Amino acid sequence: xxxxxxxxxxxxxxxxxxxxxxxxxxxxxxxxxxxxxxxxxxxxxxxxxxxxxxxxxxxxxxxxxxxxxxxxxxxxxxxxxxxxxxxxxxxxxxxxxxxxxxxxxxxxxxxxxxxxxxxxxxxxxxxxxxxxxxxxxxxxxxxxxxxxxxxxxxxxxxxxxxxxxxxxxxxxxxxxxxxxxxxxxxxxxxxxxxxxxxxxxxxxxxxxxxxxxxxxxxxxxxxxxxxxxxxxxxxxxxxxxxxxxxxxxxxxxxxxxxxxxxxxxxxxxxxxxxxxxxxxxxxxxxxxxxxxxxxxxxxxxxxxxxxxxxxxxxxxxxxxxxxxxxxxxxxxxxxxxxxxxxxx
Amino acid sequence: xxxxxxxxxxxxxxxxxxxxxxxxxxxxxxxxxxxxxxxxxxxxxxxxxxxxxxxxxxxxxxxxxxxxxxxxxxxxxxxxxxxxxxxxxxxxxxxxxxxxxxxxxxxxxxxxxxxxxxxxxxxxxxxxxxxxxxxxxxxxxxxxxxxxxxxxxxxxxxxxxxxxxxxxxxxxxxxxxxxxxxxxxxxxxxxxxxxxxxxxxxxxxxxxxxxxxxxxxxxxxxxxxxxxxxxxxxxxxxxxxxxxxxxxxxxxxxxxxxxxxxxxxxxxxxxxxxxxxxxxxxxxxxxxxxxxxxxx
Numbered sequence: 001x002x003x004x005x006x007x008x009x010x011x012x013x014x015x016x017x018x019x020x021x022x023x024x025x026x027x028x029x030x031x032x033x034x035x036x037x038x039x040x041x042x043x044x045x046x047x048x049x050x051x052x053x054x055x056x057x058x059x060x061x062x063x064x065x066x067x068x069x070x071x072x073x074x075x076x077x078x079x080x081x082x083x084x085x086x087x088x089x090x091x092x093x094x095x096x097x098x099x100x101x102x103x104x105x106x107x108x109x110x111x112x113x114x115x116x117x118x119x120x121x122x123x124x125x126x127x128x129x130x131x132x133x134x135x136x137x138x139x140x141x142x143x144x145x146x147x148x149x150x151x152x153x154x155x156x157x158x159x160x161x162x163x164x165x166x167x168x169x170x171x172x173x174x175x176x177x178x179x180x181x182x183x184x185x186x187x188x189x190x191x192x193x194x195x196x197x198x199x200x201x202x203x204x205x206x207x208x209x210x211x212x213x214x215x216x217x218x219x220x221x222x223x224x225x226x227x228x229x230x231x232x233x234x235x236x237x238x239x240x241x242x243x244x245x246x247x248x249x250x251x252x253x254x255x256x257x258x259x260x261x262x263x264x265x266x267x268x269x270x271x272x273x274x275x276x277x278x279x280x281x282x283x284x285x286x287x288x289x290x291x292x293x294x295x296x297x298x299x300x301x302x303x304x305x306x307x308x309x310x311x312x313x314x315x316x317x318x319x320x321x322x323x324x325x326x327x328x329x330x331x332x333x334x335x336x337x338x339x340x341x342x343x344x
Numbered sequence: 345x346x347x348x349x350x351x352x353x354x355x356x357x358x359x360x361x362x363x364x365x366x367x368x369x370x371x372x373x374x375x376x377x378x379x380x381x382x383x384x385x386x387x388x389x390x391x392x393x394x395x396x397x398x399x400x401x402x403x404x405x406x407x408x409x410x411x412x413x414x415x416x417x418x419x420x421x422x423x424x425x426x427x428x429x430x431x432x433x434x435x436x437x438x439x440x441x442x443x444x445x446x447x448x449x450x451x452x453x454x455x456x457x458x459x460x461x462x463x464x465x466x467x468x469x470x471x472x473x474x475x476x477x478x479x480x481x482x483x484x485x486x487x488x489x490x491x492x493x494x495x496x497x498x499x500x501x502x503x504x505x506x507x508x509x510x511x512x513x514x515x516x517x518x519x520x521x522x523x524x525x526x527x528x529x530x531x532x533x534x535x536x537x538x539x540x541x542x543x544x545x546x547x548x549x550x551x552x553x554x555x556x557x558x559x560x561x562x563x564x565x566x567x568x569x570x571x572x573x574x575x576x577x578x579x580x581x582x583x584x585x586x587x588x589x590x591x592x593x594x595x596x597x598x599x600x601x602x603x604x605x606x607x608x609x610x611x612x613x614x615x616x617x618x619x620x621x622x623x624x625x626x627x628x629x630x631x632x633x634x635x636x637x638x639x640x
Contacts, residue, residue: 127538128577129575129577131576155366195530213411214415215477220477220484224482257536328531
């Protein structure tokens, strides 16, 4: 089954067995109905690689991961790809806060080799000085090393796009031109805990494509419209999405800014962002269905149910290592059954 | 490559008005207002007038000015336009742009950042009213500081809204000094300060009779953080924040020269050129003595 980004939620065909079982719904009642409903849920593949290092062969890992999740390289030829790292509030004293430049360079190499026109774009959410964010995160050097362009999404001219998600009361979004005109947007978060949302991964990272010039620093328009709802709506309204998670040196505890370093050595890749985020939630010890934005996305933008996610590369169960979270009720509610330490 | 700050930079800036955030980009309100302020500070009044008139032409009937001609909202740069118009009045001794200033001030005073009940999660006083980036959202440090500067320049320094915003900015300073976009302590943890918002906050809090201890700590933070590698807009706002309190870094021109060379070689737009020119001005360009002299 083709799972290129054009078809990033795989819809299973009902085979004869399914139809036979389905025909028994009237007899078997709700349990059967639930099975049918589940059978129609989308499926997705997520690739997990471990033992990764920033000085390793990350481009090979990313390429292999994307191929494993069904990407067809020829779809990128001549297409515009924007890589969106996480540079929310960079500080070189807290390098585990932002996407490592080596991962950005590796991703540029992969998509360039597949014939794409690649740029790196970000609208840092907490700082107006984008140059500072670039320098502090190391992404300035990465962009130079990779001989690509950087798009300052905070200050670009904007283009209106309707809200295709409909979960918040926003009619649409002002996207920077680089994003509105992109064929693919690649969300490249650092794997971190988030003291409001539980975790920040590929879906929440896309807050960072919206321009501060319109939405403010912080992007308070979105907060007032509901964080889970606007995460959903932004993801639903963007061009085709791909996710590459920097899970090598991660952040636990008081993320997304002030948490502690946690070495995981992971790269996680896929073409369905809810499935990626559900997988990384499981890895860090959160229950995806209890993470509000993932609960909203479930079955709509992609699957979060483990049975609907085909794990490529490493199995997530083999790399689970619960992250510390703050001792706050709203976060503790997101914990999966495998308990982890709290930061108090 | 050597750059004479007071000649090459200003000449380049003159060519770029009205200008944008990137070279050759769409002219936008904030860069054009800052460019006008810088040109006025360096005595290039005719070109400053070009910027001021361009802004006046963008003004909506309600007095506001959007972020660009193609985006009439949000209107947070309106305060910067007031500052430029007042600056030209002060330099020329005329009442030019009075018809633009009055409605802009009325509009500014009618805008209120959204408040909320104080909760257990954030330390700052969420009931104080300042200015927000976008309508119907919370008040934050930078837009509040811009409007405080503008209203002081327009002779509204004692207006209750200005006073409350001064309290708000003071409240958002971190316990150890400096500030960020406007959060202080969240879930028990003090957040990180940044140079650019701290510089702007210090500009807004200059000339205040009452200073919280964090002002001194914030000035110390700026003095500690600024260096030859500080990126352009942070460097400029940091230096302006210090200058507002009569503190000048000895290495100021050396740092600005370096930032100027870097910026010009990168082909930056009007926005950064304007900030460099403002930070390089001989006299602090936002002094209330200078701007409020004609305010009624």
